[in-house]
Amino acid sequence: MSNKHTTLRKPVLLTSLPLGVMSFLLPIYSKKLGMNAVEITGLFSILSLILIITRPIIGKFTDSFGRKPILIVSCILFAASYFIFSIATTSVLIYAARIFQGIATATMTISTYSIISDTTKENNFSKAFGRIHSYKSTGSLYGCIIASIILSFMTFTQGWKMLFLIFSILSIYSVIEVIKNIPESKKIVTVKCDINKNKSRNTMKLLIIVFMTCISSSILGPVFMIYMQDKFTNNILLLAYAFFPALISESLLSKRIGAFSDKCGYRYSMIFGILICAIISIITPSANSILILAILWILSTLGGVLYNVSEKNIYTDMIGESCVGVMYSIYSIVCDFGLMIGPLVGGILYDNVSHQAPFYLSGFFMVIVAILILILIKKDSICRVD
Known part of the structure; x- marks a missing residue:
């Protein structure tokens, strides 16, 4: 049981790297692009909107096609999102990156929760969810450390581009980790x-x-x-x-x-x-x-x-x-x-x-x-x- 959950560590951690710095850096970078307050706050609202729209569909896909394929798609979408962030010079590209991030977040959440439900004994659910929570927090912490190092010797704009390019590459690596190390956990349920x-x-x-x-x-x-x-x-x-x-x-x-x-x-x-x-x-x-x-x-x-x-x-x-x-x-x-x-x-x-x-x-x-x-x-x- 423990091994099944630890295999999720790298994908969850690597795709969570920007989460800690996003709330601090995204408004600053958006403002540098000339976006106004409404456009900047819209970046946060659209994420919730995308999650609401996509999660019912993703839930059905997860039950129909399995947990592993959806998790792979999640890591690919995170990589695409972070790459678009790294090259974004207009509000349109920033919003596009945010939309990809929203879909990726929905697929990651539902697939990992479903894997935990499939592979955990009833009296250990909280420990398993705590483990996933820890992976996300560790990723956020590492992301903050990486950002502090990069921004200490680069201008903010250069540092932003380099930072999210690194996040994108690491998310691509997480795709390889899922393919190699995470088995399909979906159970064959005879009951409709x-x-x-x-x-x-x-x-x-x-x-x-x-x-x-x-x-x-x-x-x-x-x-x-x-x-x-x-x-x-x-x-x-x-x-x-x-x-x-x-x-x-x-x-x-x-x-x-x-x-x-x-x-x-x-x-x-x-x-x-x-x-x-x-x-x-x-x-x-x-x-x-x-x-x-x-x-x-x-x-x-x-x-x-x-x-x-x-x-x-x-x-x-x-x-x-x-x-x-x-x-x-x-x-x-x-x-x-x-x-x-x-x-x-x-x-x-x-x-x-x-x-x-x-x-x-x-x-x-x-x-x-x-x-x-x-x-x-x-x-x-x-x-x-x-």
Whole structure:
């Protein structure tokens, strides 16, 4: 079981390299190309739109053609996306690269989730999801390190081109890794795929919780960096360094957090994780130093990992072996709708109520989610001690 998951390490890690630096560098590079604020924010909105459009189709393809072919396509699309980013000199090319990235993200998510569902024992789902989470975080961390090195001796524009060319080449290498080392995991299921059967009442309750969680967690998306710049410093690099400890912690501890969730019950792990995030969101406006902010980021990140791996564990257990790809596409679409609504709410509050309001609303919303988990999600496991 472990070997089946470790084979995913290189493809997931290599295609995740730009994720950590994208939020910092993409707006800067886009602005250098002469794009206005609406065009730049549109780059982030179009990603969610592409995910919503493509995931139902990809889910069906994953169930029909298998996990491995879809994973190969994902790595190829990531390589194409990063190459277009490297040569992009117009807004049209930047948007084209973003569209390819959106399709690649959808195919990667559904294929890897489906592989985990196929190859993992029921009581180890959270550990497996934590492992994948760790691979992504490690990739993001390595990408930040590579970007820091390259941008230290090149101009920003030259560094951007070189950076994404490297990311593209490494994504091509990940295609080779998938072809050579990852077997097809799709099970031959004799029972006909019945989506309505899989969409049980409990599954729908969980999807409501997923939707609300994605809204609450994304409320801070468009305003968090603006708030930090207003309160602390305009030095983006300094804020990035404050974020590094959280990224390192996520990379090192995700697998262990997943194992903790498997042992101590994913229902209560969900509640504990979301409450940690709620508390951190509420007290963040009171932080008065970069050091305190870095500590809060670490705690919030680890709480988010605990919640996310536990949530995926419950969902995977609910959907069974039939229509895995389609059911994960439904899960992802629910997430994407939440991630579209949250930023709009946060931006409106930040501009029209107060700069602290998005933090307080996000925390309050998370507390409501914790209560709903306690009420609506009945299934749990008893904490087991080795």
